[in-house]
Amino acid sequence: MLKVIRLVLGYIIVAISFITSPRKAKRPVEQQAQVNKVAEGLTLYQFYACPFCVKVRRAMRRLNIPVATLNAQQAEHKTALLEGGGRVKVPCLRIVENGSSQWLYESKEIVAYLEQRCA
Ligand SMILES: N[C@@H](CCC(=O)N[C@@H](CS)C(=O)NCC(=O)O)C(=O)O
Incomplete structure (x- = not known):
């Protein structure tokens, strides 16, 4: 039962996150190419309806x-x-x-790492 409630809440968070999607950062072409290069070495292991994963995916979008x-x-x-x-x-x-x-856990740490790599 608890699992079902968590899943439902997870999908509600996904829906709210979709409606309130952050804007993607806009950068000059060369800078975006550098960020794309950084991203080539990164992979996010996640669950679709996990709130902590939603938080990281939102940061990824915001940081483009x-x-x-x-x-x-x-x-x-x-x-x-x-x-x-x-x-x-x-x-x-x-x-x-x-x-x-290297395997980095914790949404807060991941977002901080992405922000630092995109700075
Ligand atoms: N404090 C962690 C919480 C992450 C978390 O609890 N993730 C859940 C899924 S929503 C999970 O993987 N639980 C399995 C476990 O902790 O072993 C974060 O911010 O990333």
Whole structure:
């Protein structure tokens, strides 16, 4: 029952977030190309109706950073998250830099990281 309530609330948050979508940042073409380059090394493991994931997706939109998203409810992505990050908790941002991966948990930390990379 609790799971159903959480799911319903999650979808209500998704709907409100859709209606109140933040504006995408507008940058000069070269700057946006740099941000797009940064995004190439990033992947967000998430659940669609998780409020913390909604928060990160809103930040991604606001910052106009095209980070790939993966549904951590799918077996292959869930396994990758568990093996790479150590636990199945979302949101989690996988950061690939210089050939090595870092797994960043906590929506607040993820948003701060994205803001810093887009600055
Ligand atoms: N404080 C975390 C909360 C994240 C969270 O509770 N995520 C839930 C889904 S909405 C989850 O993955 N729970 C599984 C777990 O904690 O093991 C954040 O801000 O990212």
